[in-house]
Amino acid sequence: MRNLIMTVSYDGTNYFGFQAQPGGNTIQDRIEKAIWHLTGENITITSSGRTDAGVHARAQIFNFHTASSIPLERWAFALNSRLPPDIRILEARMADPEFHARRWAKRKTYRYTIDNNRTPDVFQRHLQYHHPTPLDVEAMRHALQTLIGEHDFTSFCSVGSTKLSHVRTIFDAVIERHSNTEFAASPGLIHITVTGSGFLQHMVRIIVGTLLQVGEGKRNAADMEAVLKAKDRSRAGPTAMSHGLMLWEVVY
Known part of the structure; x- marks a missing residue:
């Protein structure tokens, strides 16, 4: 299993915030759905923190563990092709196996x-x-x-x-x-x-x-x-x- 860390930029205008909610219209929901379409894995991502409904992010950080063998350099392009245009993955990189986007933030x-x-x-x-x-x-x-x-x-x-x-x-x-x-x-x-x-x-x-x-x-x-x-x-x-x-x- 690889622990991947990603940077995402988004316009929060049309969303109920970052964190997943029952209604499904959040940044986290959209990213997790894109990962499922790409890999078939039901993954819960961990972000550096929540943003409220309507709040934007220039560089939000999240991580997740995956068994997928997709090359690191292909992740951003592959996910962006499955995400709406107001959410964009800027980069993906390997993280320490223990890395936690929220707990490790300084x-x-x-x-x-x-x-x-x-x-x-x-x-x-x-x-x-x-x-x-x-x-x-x-x-x-x-x-x-x-x-x-x-x-x-x-x-x-x-x-x-x-x-x-x-x-x-x-x-x-x-x-x-x-x-x-x-x-x-x-x-x-x-x-x-x-x-x-x-x-x-x-x-x-x-x-x-x-x-x-x-x-x-x-x-x-x-x-x-x-x-x-x-x-x-x-x-x-x-x-x-x-x-x-x-x-x-x-x-x-």
């Missing part, structure tokens, strides 16, 4: 994209959250820095979380502006990039929702520390829309 990076222009980009609307009014990006940056380090992130976690511990470590968090139009005065895009040891359910989206309130002037940047220490979901902002979020990178 850090993950997510990026949330806000289209801050008056008029949304029709071609990127499924990948960017449109916020047409001005945002105080400097205040948002100040608030975000409060979250760097090891903390209990209960305030930034779904109330439905089943995790025994809500302690996670944020290694780095940055906010950058990028112009995406020909008009110099246009606000452009705002990228919020967060790298951590792991993330709780809806954690990044709740952080973004709280930062948006700071950017709108509905909260002070200094309030972020009180929200964090409260360990109370009701103290944080709303959960930002899923389509602006992308799993950017997983490091082992």
Whole structure:
């Protein structure tokens, strides 16, 4: 049996998230079905983590054990020919027999994209959250820095979380502006990039929702520390829309 590790990129717009569900319309379901069509094996893949419905991935990682003798260099092409066009295997490689995509992950990076222009980009609307009014990006940056380090992130976690511990470590968090139009005065895009040891359910989206309130002037940047220490979901902002979020990178 070989343990294969694969990198997959997907547009999550039309799916109920990554993890398999009874309805069947998830990224995992589609990949496992493609593997079955290719090899005849009923395999359960293991991913680096879940992504919610509507969330995308630039480089999600998963692994599985297979008895198939298909050459390593043929796997991506063979699976892609059996997958819908919004899911693509980027590469396949051999892994240590004990490799586990979730347990072995050391850090993950997510990026949330806000289209801050008056008029949304029709071609990127499924990948960017449109916020047409001005945002105080400097205040948002100040608030975000409060979250760097090891903390209990209960305030930034779904109330439905089943995790025994809500302690996670944020290694780095940055906010950058990028112009995406020909008009110099246009606000452009705002990228919020967060790298951590792991993330709780809806954690990044709740952080973004709280930062948006700071950017709108509905909260002070200094309030972020009180929200964090409260360990109370009701103290944080709303959960930002899923389509602006992308799993950017997983490091082992």
